[in-house]
Amino acid sequence: MWRHVAANALTFLMVGLFLLGGLILWGRAQYDAPGPLSEAVCVQVDRGSSMRRVSNDLAEQGAVTSAAIFRIGADYEEKTGQLKAGSFLVEPEASMQEIVDTITRGGASTCGTEVVYRIGVNRVSVQVRELDPATNRFAELASFEPGVDETPPEYSETIAEADTRLRIAMAEGVTSWQVANALNTLDILEGEISETPPEGSLAPDSYEVRRGDDRAALIARMTAAQEANIAAAWEARDADLPIDSPEELLTLASIIEKETAVADERPQVASVFVNRLNQGMRLQTDPTVIYGITRGEGILGRGLRRSELRAETPYNTYVIPALPPTPIANPGRASLMAAAQPDESPYIFFVADGTGGHAFAETLDEHNRNVARWREIEAERAAAGEAASE
Incomplete structure:
Protein backbone atom coordinates (compact mmCIF):
# COMPACT_ATOMS: atom_id res chain seq x y z
CA MET A 1 0.00 0.00 0.00
CA TRP A 2 2.67 2.48 1.02
CA ARG A 3 4.59 1.61 -2.10
CA HIS A 4 1.48 2.46 -4.16
CA VAL A 5 0.98 5.78 -2.33
CA ALA A 6 4.65 6.68 -2.86
CA ALA A 7 4.41 5.85 -6.53
CA ASN A 8 1.32 8.04 -6.93
CA ALA A 9 2.99 10.88 -5.03
CA LEU A 10 6.05 10.64 -7.25
CA THR A 11 3.82 10.70 -10.32
CA PHE A 12 1.97 13.78 -9.08
CA LEU A 13 5.29 15.44 -8.27
CA MET A 14 6.66 14.77 -11.72
CA VAL A 15 3.46 16.03 -13.33
CA GLY A 16 3.56 19.10 -11.10
CA LEU A 17 7.17 19.78 -11.99
CA PHE A 18 6.37 19.30 -15.65
CA LEU A 19 3.45 21.71 -15.43
CA LEU A 20 5.52 24.21 -13.46
CA GLY A 21 8.29 24.04 -16.04
CA GLY A 22 5.76 24.55 -18.80
CA LEU A 23 4.25 27.49 -16.93
CA ILE A 24 7.68 29.06 -16.52
CA LEU A 25 8.47 28.59 -20.19
CA TRP A 26 5.08 30.04 -21.15
CA GLY A 27 5.59 33.03 -18.82
CA ARG A 28 9.07 33.64 -20.22
CA ALA A 29 7.71 33.51 -23.75
CA GLN A 30 5.02 36.03 -22.81
CA TYR A 31 7.65 38.27 -21.20
CA ASP A 32 9.88 38.26 -24.31
CA ALA A 33 7.13 38.31 -26.95
CA PRO A 34 6.10 41.46 -28.86
CA GLY A 35 3.57 43.44 -26.85
CA PRO A 36 -0.03 44.35 -27.70
CA LEU A 37 0.50 48.07 -28.35
CA SER A 38 -0.45 49.28 -31.82
CA GLU A 39 0.58 52.88 -31.07
CA ALA A 40 3.29 54.29 -28.81
CA VAL A 41 2.29 55.50 -25.34
CA CYS A 42 3.98 57.64 -22.72
CA VAL A 43 4.40 55.98 -19.33
CA GLN A 44 5.00 58.23 -16.35
CA VAL A 45 6.91 56.85 -13.38
CA ASP A 46 6.47 59.10 -10.35
CA ARG A 47 9.15 59.46 -7.71
CA GLY A 48 8.63 56.82 -5.02
CA SER A 49 6.45 54.72 -7.30
CA SER A 50 6.51 50.91 -7.17
CA MET A 51 6.79 48.26 -9.85
CA ARG A 52 3.28 47.08 -8.92
CA ARG A 53 1.81 50.53 -9.57
CA VAL A 54 3.71 50.90 -12.85
CA SER A 55 2.75 47.40 -14.05
CA ASN A 56 -0.93 48.10 -13.34
CA ASP A 57 -0.68 51.40 -15.25
CA LEU A 58 0.92 49.61 -18.19
CA ALA A 59 -1.84 47.00 -18.17
CA GLU A 60 -4.53 49.72 -18.13
CA GLN A 61 -2.89 51.40 -21.13
CA GLY A 62 -2.78 48.10 -22.98
CA ALA A 63 1.01 47.99 -23.07
CA VAL A 64 1.32 44.58 -21.37
CA THR A 65 -0.90 41.51 -21.38
CA SER A 66 -0.27 40.66 -17.71
CA ALA A 67 0.84 42.94 -14.90
CA ALA A 68 1.77 39.86 -12.83
CA ILE A 69 4.09 38.38 -15.49
CA PHE A 70 5.61 41.84 -15.93
CA ARG A 71 6.45 42.02 -12.20
CA ILE A 72 7.71 38.44 -12.04
CA GLY A 73 9.98 39.07 -15.02
CA ALA A 74 11.34 42.25 -13.45
CA ASP A 75 11.99 40.33 -10.19
CA TYR A 76 13.71 37.51 -12.07
CA GLU A 77 16.04 40.00 -13.79
CA GLU A 78 16.64 41.72 -10.42
CA LYS A 79 15.44 45.06 -11.78
CA THR A 80 12.50 45.74 -9.50
CA GLY A 81 14.64 47.90 -7.25
CA GLN A 82 16.10 49.83 -10.20
CA LEU A 83 12.89 51.66 -11.17
CA LYS A 84 13.65 55.22 -12.32
CA ALA A 85 11.39 58.27 -12.17
CA GLY A 86 10.56 59.98 -15.43
CA SER A 87 8.36 59.88 -18.53
CA PHE A 88 9.26 57.12 -20.94
CA LEU A 89 8.17 56.39 -24.49
CA VAL A 90 6.98 52.81 -25.01
CA GLU A 91 7.13 51.89 -28.69
CA PRO A 92 4.48 49.82 -30.50
CA GLU A 93 4.82 46.06 -29.88
CA ALA A 94 7.44 46.63 -27.18
CA SER A 95 7.93 43.44 -25.15
CA MET A 96 7.67 43.40 -21.36
CA GLN A 97 11.41 42.83 -21.20
CA GLU A 98 12.04 45.94 -23.35
CA ILE A 99 9.69 48.03 -21.21
CA VAL A 100 11.40 46.90 -18.00
CA ASP A 101 14.73 47.86 -19.51
CA THR A 102 13.36 51.29 -20.52
CA ILE A 103 12.01 52.20 -17.08
CA THR A 104 15.01 50.92 -15.10
CA ARG A 105 18.07 52.02 -17.07
CA GLY A 106 17.66 55.71 -16.18
CA GLY A 107 18.80 58.67 -18.22
CA ALA A 108 16.67 61.42 -19.73
CA SER A 109 12.92 61.19 -20.04
CA THR A 110 11.97 60.26 -23.59
CA CYS A 111 8.46 61.67 -23.72
CA GLY A 112 6.08 63.98 -21.91
CA THR A 113 6.67 67.72 -21.65
CA GLU A 114 9.97 69.52 -21.96
CA VAL A 115 11.29 73.06 -21.78
CA VAL A 116 14.04 73.96 -24.22
CA TYR A 117 16.18 77.03 -23.60
CA ARG A 118 17.65 77.95 -26.98
CA ILE A 119 20.82 80.05 -27.08
CA GLY A 120 20.92 81.40 -30.62
CA VAL A 121 23.18 83.78 -32.48
CA ASN A 122 20.57 86.53 -32.51
CA ARG A 123 18.47 85.82 -29.45
CA VAL A 124 17.67 83.56 -26.52
CA SER A 125 14.26 81.89 -26.56
CA VAL A 126 12.30 79.42 -24.46
CA GLN A 127 10.09 76.74 -25.97
CA VAL A 128 7.58 74.61 -24.08
CA ARG A 129 6.54 71.50 -25.97
CA GLU A 130 5.04 68.05 -25.50
CA LEU A 131 5.69 64.80 -27.32
CA ASP A 132 2.74 63.12 -28.99
CA PRO A 133 3.55 59.40 -28.60
CA ALA A 134 1.35 58.42 -31.54
CA THR A 135 3.31 60.54 -34.03
CA ASN A 136 6.60 60.77 -32.10
CA ARG A 137 6.54 64.51 -32.81
CA PHE A 138 6.60 67.46 -30.44
CA ALA A 139 3.71 69.90 -30.30
CA GLU A 140 4.61 73.42 -29.21
CA LEU A 141 2.65 74.64 -26.18
CA ALA A 142 4.31 78.05 -25.83
CA SER A 143 7.33 80.02 -27.01
CA PHE A 144 8.73 83.31 -25.76
CA GLU A 145 11.83 85.45 -25.44
CA PRO A 146 12.70 85.95 -21.76
CA GLY A 147 13.09 89.57 -20.72
CA VAL A 148 11.21 90.68 -23.84
CA ASP A 149 7.92 88.77 -23.89
CA GLU A 150 5.52 88.15 -21.03
CA THR A 151 6.04 84.73 -19.48
CA PRO A 152 3.16 82.50 -20.65
CA PRO A 153 1.23 80.46 -18.06
CA GLU A 154 2.13 77.24 -19.91
CA TYR A 155 5.75 77.79 -18.94
CA SER A 156 5.02 78.40 -15.27
CA GLU A 157 2.78 75.34 -15.11
CA THR A 158 5.17 73.05 -16.96
CA ILE A 159 8.31 74.11 -15.11
CA ALA A 160 6.59 73.34 -11.80
CA GLU A 161 6.08 69.68 -12.75
CA ALA A 162 8.73 67.39 -11.33
CA ASP A 163 9.01 65.18 -14.42
CA THR A 164 9.43 68.01 -16.95
CA ARG A 165 12.54 67.54 -19.04
CA LEU A 166 14.85 70.57 -19.17
CA ARG A 167 17.31 71.12 -22.03
CA ILE A 168 19.68 73.88 -23.05
CA ALA A 169 20.24 73.95 -26.80
CA MET A 170 23.34 75.89 -27.82
CA ALA A 171 23.42 76.83 -31.50
CA GLU A 172 26.50 76.56 -33.69
CA GLY A 173 28.27 79.88 -34.16
CA VAL A 174 27.32 81.56 -30.88
CA THR A 175 30.10 83.24 -28.93
CA SER A 176 31.26 82.28 -25.47
CA TRP A 177 30.04 85.61 -24.10
CA GLN A 178 26.56 84.92 -25.46
CA VAL A 179 26.51 81.50 -23.80
CA ALA A 180 27.75 82.76 -20.43
CA ASN A 181 25.37 85.72 -20.48
CA ALA A 182 22.40 83.50 -21.34
CA LEU A 183 23.20 80.88 -18.70
CA ASN A 184 23.55 83.57 -16.02
CA THR A 185 19.98 84.69 -16.73
CA LEU A 186 18.32 81.25 -16.55
CA ASP A 187 16.50 80.91 -13.23
CA ILE A 188 16.63 77.11 -13.28
CA LEU A 189 20.42 77.14 -12.70
CA GLU A 190 22.50 78.11 -9.69
CA GLY A 191 25.96 79.60 -9.20
CA GLU A 192 27.49 82.24 -11.43
CA ILE A 193 29.80 82.37 -14.43
CA SER A 194 32.11 85.23 -13.47
CA GLU A 195 34.49 84.97 -16.43
CA THR A 196 33.72 84.41 -20.09
CA PRO A 197 35.12 81.04 -21.24
CA PRO A 198 37.77 81.17 -23.98
CA GLU A 199 36.26 81.72 -27.40
CA GLY A 200 35.59 78.51 -29.28
CA SER A 201 35.96 76.32 -26.19
CA LEU A 202 32.27 75.36 -25.84
CA ALA A 203 30.59 72.63 -27.89
CA PRO A 204 27.32 73.58 -29.58
CA ASP A 205 24.87 70.84 -28.61
CA SER A 206 21.79 70.02 -26.56
CA TYR A 207 22.45 69.58 -22.85
CA GLU A 208 20.08 67.87 -20.42
CA VAL A 209 19.93 69.77 -17.13
CA ARG A 210 18.05 69.63 -13.84
CA ARG A 211 16.70 72.44 -11.77
CA GLY A 212 19.44 73.67 -9.45
CA ASP A 213 22.36 72.50 -11.61
CA ASP A 214 25.53 74.56 -11.25
CA ARG A 215 26.33 76.88 -14.14
CA ALA A 216 30.07 76.34 -13.85
CA ALA A 217 29.57 72.57 -13.97
CA LEU A 218 27.56 72.97 -17.17
CA ILE A 219 30.33 75.08 -18.72
CA ALA A 220 32.76 72.31 -17.77
CA ARG A 221 30.57 69.77 -19.64
CA MET A 222 30.50 72.02 -22.70
CA THR A 223 34.27 72.48 -22.55
CA ALA A 224 34.98 68.75 -22.23
CA ALA A 225 32.72 68.03 -25.19
CA GLN A 226 34.48 70.63 -27.35
CA GLU A 227 37.90 69.32 -26.38
CA ALA A 228 36.80 65.89 -27.62
CA ASN A 229 35.45 67.41 -30.86
CA ILE A 230 38.69 69.28 -31.52
CA ALA A 231 40.84 66.23 -30.75
CA ALA A 232 38.80 64.08 -33.15
CA ALA A 233 39.02 66.64 -35.95
CA TRP A 234 42.75 67.16 -35.41
CA GLU A 235 43.34 63.42 -35.50
CA ALA A 236 41.40 63.11 -38.77
CA ARG A 237 42.97 66.16 -40.49
Whole structure:
Protein backbone atom coordinates (compact mmCIF):
# COMPACT_ATOMS: atom_id res chain seq x y z
CA MET A 1 0.00 0.00 0.00
CA TRP A 2 2.67 2.48 1.02
CA ARG A 3 4.59 1.61 -2.10
CA HIS A 4 1.48 2.46 -4.16
CA VAL A 5 0.98 5.78 -2.33
CA ALA A 6 4.65 6.68 -2.86
CA ALA A 7 4.41 5.85 -6.53
CA ASN A 8 1.32 8.04 -6.93
CA ALA A 9 2.99 10.88 -5.03
CA LEU A 10 6.05 10.64 -7.25
CA THR A 11 3.82 10.70 -10.32
CA PHE A 12 1.97 13.78 -9.08
CA LEU A 13 5.29 15.44 -8.27
CA MET A 14 6.66 14.77 -11.72
CA VAL A 15 3.46 16.03 -13.33
CA GLY A 16 3.56 19.10 -11.10
CA LEU A 17 7.17 19.78 -11.99
CA PHE A 18 6.37 19.30 -15.65
CA LEU A 19 3.45 21.71 -15.43
CA LEU A 20 5.52 24.21 -13.46
CA GLY A 21 8.29 24.04 -16.04
CA GLY A 22 5.76 24.55 -18.80
CA LEU A 23 4.25 27.49 -16.93
CA ILE A 24 7.68 29.06 -16.52
CA LEU A 25 8.47 28.59 -20.19
CA TRP A 26 5.08 30.04 -21.15
CA GLY A 27 5.59 33.03 -18.82
CA ARG A 28 9.07 33.64 -20.22
CA ALA A 29 7.71 33.51 -23.75
CA GLN A 30 5.02 36.03 -22.81
CA TYR A 31 7.65 38.27 -21.20
CA ASP A 32 9.88 38.26 -24.31
CA ALA A 33 7.13 38.31 -26.95
CA PRO A 34 6.10 41.46 -28.86
CA GLY A 35 3.57 43.44 -26.85
CA PRO A 36 -0.03 44.35 -27.70
CA LEU A 37 0.50 48.07 -28.35
CA SER A 38 -0.45 49.28 -31.82
CA GLU A 39 0.58 52.88 -31.07
CA ALA A 40 3.29 54.29 -28.81
CA VAL A 41 2.29 55.50 -25.34
CA CYS A 42 3.98 57.64 -22.72
CA VAL A 43 4.40 55.98 -19.33
CA GLN A 44 5.00 58.23 -16.35
CA VAL A 45 6.91 56.85 -13.38
CA ASP A 46 6.47 59.10 -10.35
CA ARG A 47 9.15 59.46 -7.71
CA GLY A 48 8.63 56.82 -5.02
CA SER A 49 6.45 54.72 -7.30
CA SER A 50 6.51 50.91 -7.17
CA MET A 51 6.79 48.26 -9.85
CA ARG A 52 3.28 47.08 -8.92
CA ARG A 53 1.81 50.53 -9.57
CA VAL A 54 3.71 50.90 -12.85
CA SER A 55 2.75 47.40 -14.05
CA ASN A 56 -0.93 48.10 -13.34
CA ASP A 57 -0.68 51.40 -15.25
CA LEU A 58 0.92 49.61 -18.19
CA ALA A 59 -1.84 47.00 -18.17
CA GLU A 60 -4.53 49.72 -18.13
CA GLN A 61 -2.89 51.40 -21.13
CA GLY A 62 -2.78 48.10 -22.98
CA ALA A 63 1.01 47.99 -23.07
CA VAL A 64 1.32 44.58 -21.37
CA THR A 65 -0.90 41.51 -21.38
CA SER A 66 -0.27 40.66 -17.71
CA ALA A 67 0.84 42.94 -14.90
CA ALA A 68 1.77 39.86 -12.83
CA ILE A 69 4.09 38.38 -15.49
CA PHE A 70 5.61 41.84 -15.93
CA ARG A 71 6.45 42.02 -12.20
CA ILE A 72 7.71 38.44 -12.04
CA GLY A 73 9.98 39.07 -15.02
CA ALA A 74 11.34 42.25 -13.45
CA ASP A 75 11.99 40.33 -10.19
CA TYR A 76 13.71 37.51 -12.07
CA GLU A 77 16.04 40.00 -13.79
CA GLU A 78 16.64 41.72 -10.42
CA LYS A 79 15.44 45.06 -11.78
CA THR A 80 12.50 45.74 -9.50
CA GLY A 81 14.64 47.90 -7.25
CA GLN A 82 16.10 49.83 -10.20
CA LEU A 83 12.89 51.66 -11.17
CA LYS A 84 13.65 55.22 -12.32
CA ALA A 85 11.39 58.27 -12.17
CA GLY A 86 10.56 59.98 -15.43
CA SER A 87 8.36 59.88 -18.53
CA PHE A 88 9.26 57.12 -20.94
CA LEU A 89 8.17 56.39 -24.49
CA VAL A 90 6.98 52.81 -25.01
CA GLU A 91 7.13 51.89 -28.69
CA PRO A 92 4.48 49.82 -30.50
CA GLU A 93 4.82 46.06 -29.88
CA ALA A 94 7.44 46.63 -27.18
CA SER A 95 7.93 43.44 -25.15
CA MET A 96 7.67 43.40 -21.36
CA GLN A 97 11.41 42.83 -21.20
CA GLU A 98 12.04 45.94 -23.35
CA ILE A 99 9.69 48.03 -21.21
CA VAL A 100 11.40 46.90 -18.00
CA ASP A 101 14.73 47.86 -19.51
CA THR A 102 13.36 51.29 -20.52
CA ILE A 103 12.01 52.20 -17.08
CA THR A 104 15.01 50.92 -15.10
CA ARG A 105 18.07 52.02 -17.07
CA GLY A 106 17.66 55.71 -16.18
CA GLY A 107 18.80 58.67 -18.22
CA ALA A 108 16.67 61.42 -19.73
CA SER A 109 12.92 61.19 -20.04
CA THR A 110 11.97 60.26 -23.59
CA CYS A 111 8.46 61.67 -23.72
CA GLY A 112 6.08 63.98 -21.91
CA THR A 113 6.67 67.72 -21.65
CA GLU A 114 9.97 69.52 -21.96
CA VAL A 115 11.29 73.06 -21.78
CA VAL A 116 14.04 73.96 -24.22
CA TYR A 117 16.18 77.03 -23.60
CA ARG A 118 17.65 77.95 -26.98
CA ILE A 119 20.82 80.05 -27.08
CA GLY A 120 20.92 81.40 -30.62
CA VAL A 121 23.18 83.78 -32.48
CA ASN A 122 20.57 86.53 -32.51
CA ARG A 123 18.47 85.82 -29.45
CA VAL A 124 17.67 83.56 -26.52
CA SER A 125 14.26 81.89 -26.56
CA VAL A 126 12.30 79.42 -24.46
CA GLN A 127 10.09 76.74 -25.97
CA VAL A 128 7.58 74.61 -24.08
CA ARG A 129 6.54 71.50 -25.97
CA GLU A 130 5.04 68.05 -25.50
CA LEU A 131 5.69 64.80 -27.32
CA ASP A 132 2.74 63.12 -28.99
CA PRO A 133 3.55 59.40 -28.60
CA ALA A 134 1.35 58.42 -31.54
CA THR A 135 3.31 60.54 -34.03
CA ASN A 136 6.60 60.77 -32.10
CA ARG A 137 6.54 64.51 -32.81
CA PHE A 138 6.60 67.46 -30.44
CA ALA A 139 3.71 69.90 -30.30
CA GLU A 140 4.61 73.42 -29.21
CA LEU A 141 2.65 74.64 -26.18
CA ALA A 142 4.31 78.05 -25.83
CA SER A 143 7.33 80.02 -27.01
CA PHE A 144 8.73 83.31 -25.76
CA GLU A 145 11.83 85.45 -25.44
CA PRO A 146 12.70 85.95 -21.76
CA GLY A 147 13.09 89.57 -20.72
CA VAL A 148 11.21 90.68 -23.84
CA ASP A 149 7.92 88.77 -23.89
CA GLU A 150 5.52 88.15 -21.03
CA THR A 151 6.04 84.73 -19.48
CA PRO A 152 3.16 82.50 -20.65
CA PRO A 153 1.23 80.46 -18.06
CA GLU A 154 2.13 77.24 -19.91
CA TYR A 155 5.75 77.79 -18.94
CA SER A 156 5.02 78.40 -15.27
CA GLU A 157 2.78 75.34 -15.11
CA THR A 158 5.17 73.05 -16.96
CA ILE A 159 8.31 74.11 -15.11
CA ALA A 160 6.59 73.34 -11.80
CA GLU A 161 6.08 69.68 -12.75
CA ALA A 162 8.73 67.39 -11.33
CA ASP A 163 9.01 65.18 -14.42
CA THR A 164 9.43 68.01 -16.95
CA ARG A 165 12.54 67.54 -19.04
CA LEU A 166 14.85 70.57 -19.17
CA ARG A 167 17.31 71.12 -22.03
CA ILE A 168 19.68 73.88 -23.05
CA ALA A 169 20.24 73.95 -26.80
CA MET A 170 23.34 75.89 -27.82
CA ALA A 171 23.42 76.83 -31.50
CA GLU A 172 26.50 76.56 -33.69
CA GLY A 173 28.27 79.88 -34.16
CA VAL A 174 27.32 81.56 -30.88
CA THR A 175 30.10 83.24 -28.93
CA SER A 176 31.26 82.28 -25.47
CA TRP A 177 30.04 85.61 -24.10
CA GLN A 178 26.56 84.92 -25.46
CA VAL A 179 26.51 81.50 -23.80
CA ALA A 180 27.75 82.76 -20.43
CA ASN A 181 25.37 85.72 -20.48
CA ALA A 182 22.40 83.50 -21.34
CA LEU A 183 23.20 80.88 -18.70
CA ASN A 184 23.55 83.57 -16.02
CA THR A 185 19.98 84.69 -16.73
CA LEU A 186 18.32 81.25 -16.55
CA ASP A 187 16.50 80.91 -13.23
CA ILE A 188 16.63 77.11 -13.28
CA LEU A 189 20.42 77.14 -12.70
CA GLU A 190 22.50 78.11 -9.69
CA GLY A 191 25.96 79.60 -9.20
CA GLU A 192 27.49 82.24 -11.43
CA ILE A 193 29.80 82.37 -14.43
CA SER A 194 32.11 85.23 -13.47
CA GLU A 195 34.49 84.97 -16.43
CA THR A 196 33.72 84.41 -20.09
CA PRO A 197 35.12 81.04 -21.24
CA PRO A 198 37.77 81.17 -23.98
CA GLU A 199 36.26 81.72 -27.40
CA GLY A 200 35.59 78.51 -29.28
CA SER A 201 35.96 76.32 -26.19
CA LEU A 202 32.27 75.36 -25.84
CA ALA A 203 30.59 72.63 -27.89
CA PRO A 204 27.32 73.58 -29.58
CA ASP A 205 24.87 70.84 -28.61
CA SER A 206 21.79 70.02 -26.56
CA TYR A 207 22.45 69.58 -22.85
CA GLU A 208 20.08 67.87 -20.42
CA VAL A 209 19.93 69.77 -17.13
CA ARG A 210 18.05 69.63 -13.84
CA ARG A 211 16.70 72.44 -11.77
CA GLY A 212 19.44 73.67 -9.45
CA ASP A 213 22.36 72.50 -11.61
CA ASP A 214 25.53 74.56 -11.25
CA ARG A 215 26.33 76.88 -14.14
CA ALA A 216 30.07 76.34 -13.85
CA ALA A 217 29.57 72.57 -13.97
CA LEU A 218 27.56 72.97 -17.17
CA ILE A 219 30.33 75.08 -18.72
CA ALA A 220 32.76 72.31 -17.77
CA ARG A 221 30.57 69.77 -19.64
CA MET A 222 30.50 72.02 -22.70
CA THR A 223 34.27 72.48 -22.55
CA ALA A 224 34.98 68.75 -22.23
CA ALA A 225 32.72 68.03 -25.19
CA GLN A 226 34.48 70.63 -27.35
CA GLU A 227 37.90 69.32 -26.38
CA ALA A 228 36.80 65.89 -27.62
CA ASN A 229 35.45 67.41 -30.86
CA ILE A 230 38.69 69.28 -31.52
CA ALA A 231 40.84 66.23 -30.75
CA ALA A 232 38.80 64.08 -33.15
CA ALA A 233 39.02 66.64 -35.95
CA TRP A 234 42.75 67.16 -35.41
CA GLU A 235 43.34 63.42 -35.50
CA ALA A 236 41.40 63.11 -38.77
CA ARG A 237 42.97 66.16 -40.49
CA ASP A 238 44.47 66.06 -43.96
CA ALA A 239 48.25 65.80 -43.88
CA ASP A 240 48.90 68.82 -46.12
CA LEU A 241 46.82 71.41 -44.26
CA PRO A 242 48.49 74.82 -43.77
CA ILE A 243 47.50 74.57 -40.10
CA ASP A 244 50.07 74.08 -37.36
CA SER A 245 48.02 73.34 -34.25
CA PRO A 246 44.58 72.32 -32.95
CA GLU A 247 44.13 75.95 -31.87
CA GLU A 248 44.56 77.17 -35.46
CA LEU A 249 42.17 74.46 -36.67
CA LEU A 250 39.61 75.71 -34.16
CA THR A 251 40.05 79.29 -35.35
CA LEU A 252 39.59 78.31 -38.99
CA ALA A 253 36.51 76.23 -38.11
CA SER A 254 34.97 79.22 -36.31
CA ILE A 255 35.38 81.36 -39.45
CA ILE A 256 33.78 78.65 -41.59
CA GLU A 257 30.92 78.45 -39.10
CA LYS A 258 30.23 82.18 -39.36
CA GLU A 259 30.54 82.32 -43.14
CA THR A 260 27.86 79.81 -44.13
CA ALA A 261 24.68 78.38 -42.69
CA VAL A 262 24.45 75.78 -45.47
CA ALA A 263 25.77 72.51 -44.10
CA ASP A 264 26.86 71.10 -47.48
CA GLU A 265 28.88 74.24 -48.22
CA ARG A 266 31.21 74.03 -45.26
CA PRO A 267 33.92 71.88 -46.90
CA GLN A 268 33.82 74.11 -49.98
CA VAL A 269 34.11 77.31 -47.93
CA ALA A 270 36.96 75.65 -46.05
CA SER A 271 38.72 74.96 -49.35
CA VAL A 272 38.66 78.67 -50.23
CA PHE A 273 40.35 79.65 -46.97
CA VAL A 274 42.88 76.80 -47.21
CA ASN A 275 43.70 77.82 -50.80
CA ARG A 276 44.21 81.39 -49.67
CA LEU A 277 46.48 80.35 -46.80
CA ASN A 278 48.50 78.15 -49.16
CA GLN A 279 48.94 81.07 -51.57
CA GLY A 280 49.79 83.58 -48.85
CA MET A 281 46.64 85.60 -49.52
CA ARG A 282 44.62 87.47 -46.92
CA LEU A 283 41.45 85.69 -45.84
CA GLN A 284 39.34 88.84 -46.29
CA THR A 285 36.33 87.68 -44.31
CA ASP A 286 33.82 90.06 -42.71
CA PRO A 287 32.99 87.95 -39.63
CA THR A 288 36.52 88.35 -38.26
CA VAL A 289 36.35 92.13 -38.65
CA ILE A 290 32.99 92.17 -36.88
CA TYR A 291 34.39 90.10 -34.02
CA GLY A 292 37.25 92.56 -33.65
CA ILE A 293 34.65 95.29 -33.12
CA THR A 294 32.15 93.48 -30.87
CA ARG A 295 34.53 90.98 -29.21
CA GLY A 296 31.63 88.58 -29.46
CA GLU A 297 29.45 90.58 -27.07
CA GLY A 298 26.24 90.67 -29.07
CA ILE A 299 25.69 91.37 -32.74
CA LEU A 300 26.93 94.43 -34.66
CA GLY A 301 23.50 95.26 -36.05
CA ARG A 302 24.78 97.24 -39.03
CA GLY A 303 27.05 96.97 -42.03
CA LEU A 304 30.81 97.38 -41.80
CA ARG A 305 32.22 100.83 -42.50
CA ARG A 306 35.07 101.37 -44.97
CA SER A 307 37.21 102.72 -42.14
CA GLU A 308 36.68 99.47 -40.21
CA LEU A 309 37.70 97.38 -43.21
CA ARG A 310 40.90 99.42 -43.52
CA ALA A 311 41.82 99.57 -39.83
CA GLU A 312 44.82 97.47 -38.85
CA THR A 313 43.57 95.27 -36.01
CA PRO A 314 44.42 91.68 -35.01
CA TYR A 315 41.05 90.52 -36.35
CA ASN A 316 40.95 92.47 -39.63
CA THR A 317 41.72 89.75 -42.16
CA TYR A 318 41.53 92.35 -44.94
CA VAL A 319 44.79 93.68 -43.49
CA ILE A 320 46.55 90.86 -41.62
CA PRO A 321 48.00 88.08 -43.84
CA ALA A 322 47.00 85.19 -41.57
CA LEU A 323 44.41 83.76 -39.22
CA PRO A 324 43.18 86.02 -36.40
CA PRO A 325 44.69 85.36 -32.95
CA THR A 326 41.65 83.52 -31.55
CA PRO A 327 38.47 81.84 -32.74
CA ILE A 328 35.54 84.18 -33.39
CA ALA A 329 32.74 81.84 -32.25
CA ASN A 330 32.07 78.30 -31.06
CA PRO A 331 32.04 76.01 -34.11
CA GLY A 332 30.21 72.71 -34.24
CA ARG A 333 31.57 69.31 -35.20
CA ALA A 334 30.70 69.73 -38.88
CA SER A 335 32.72 72.94 -39.22
CA LEU A 336 35.64 71.41 -37.33
CA MET A 337 35.67 68.46 -39.72
CA ALA A 338 35.34 70.80 -42.71
CA ALA A 339 38.42 72.66 -41.51
CA ALA A 340 40.24 69.35 -41.02
CA GLN A 341 39.12 67.82 -44.32
CA PRO A 342 38.28 70.61 -46.79
CA ASP A 343 37.20 69.93 -50.35
CA GLU A 344 39.81 70.01 -53.06
CA SER A 345 38.86 72.96 -55.24
CA PRO A 346 40.49 75.73 -57.29
CA TYR A 347 38.32 78.42 -55.67
CA ILE A 348 39.75 81.43 -53.88
CA PHE A 349 36.65 83.67 -53.93
CA PHE A 350 33.03 83.39 -52.88
CA VAL A 351 30.08 85.72 -52.42
CA ALA A 352 26.40 85.31 -51.47
CA ASP A 353 24.21 84.13 -54.35
CA GLY A 354 20.78 85.06 -53.02
CA THR A 355 19.70 81.52 -52.14
CA GLY A 356 21.30 81.41 -48.70
CA GLY A 357 24.43 79.87 -50.20
CA HIS A 358 27.38 81.25 -52.14
CA ALA A 359 28.76 81.54 -55.65
CA PHE A 360 32.38 80.37 -55.84
CA ALA A 361 35.02 81.58 -58.28
CA GLU A 362 38.55 80.75 -59.31
CA THR A 363 39.42 84.08 -60.93
CA LEU A 364 38.91 87.69 -59.91
CA ASP A 365 36.95 88.45 -63.10
CA GLU A 366 34.53 85.65 -62.40
CA HIS A 367 34.24 86.77 -58.78
CA ASN A 368 33.49 90.34 -59.83
CA ARG A 369 30.65 89.10 -62.02
CA ASN A 370 29.26 87.14 -59.07
CA VAL A 371 29.53 90.23 -56.86
CA ALA A 372 27.71 92.34 -59.47
CA ARG A 373 24.92 89.79 -59.61
CA TRP A 374 24.67 89.83 -55.80
CA ARG A 375 24.43 93.62 -55.82
CA GLU A 376 21.53 93.35 -58.29
CA ILE A 377 19.77 90.89 -56.00
CA GLU A 378 20.26 93.24 -53.03
CA ALA A 379 18.84 96.16 -55.01
CA GLU A 380 15.83 94.11 -56.16
CA ARG A 381 15.11 93.04 -52.59
CA ALA A 382 15.42 96.61 -51.31
CA ALA A 383 13.00 97.85 -53.98
CA ALA A 384 10.53 95.06 -53.16
CA GLY A 385 10.75 95.94 -49.49
CA GLU A 386 10.03 99.62 -50.15
CA ALA A 387 7.08 98.72 -52.37
CA ALA A 388 5.64 96.45 -49.70
CA SER A 389 5.88 99.18 -47.05
CA GLU A 390 3.98 101.78 -49.13
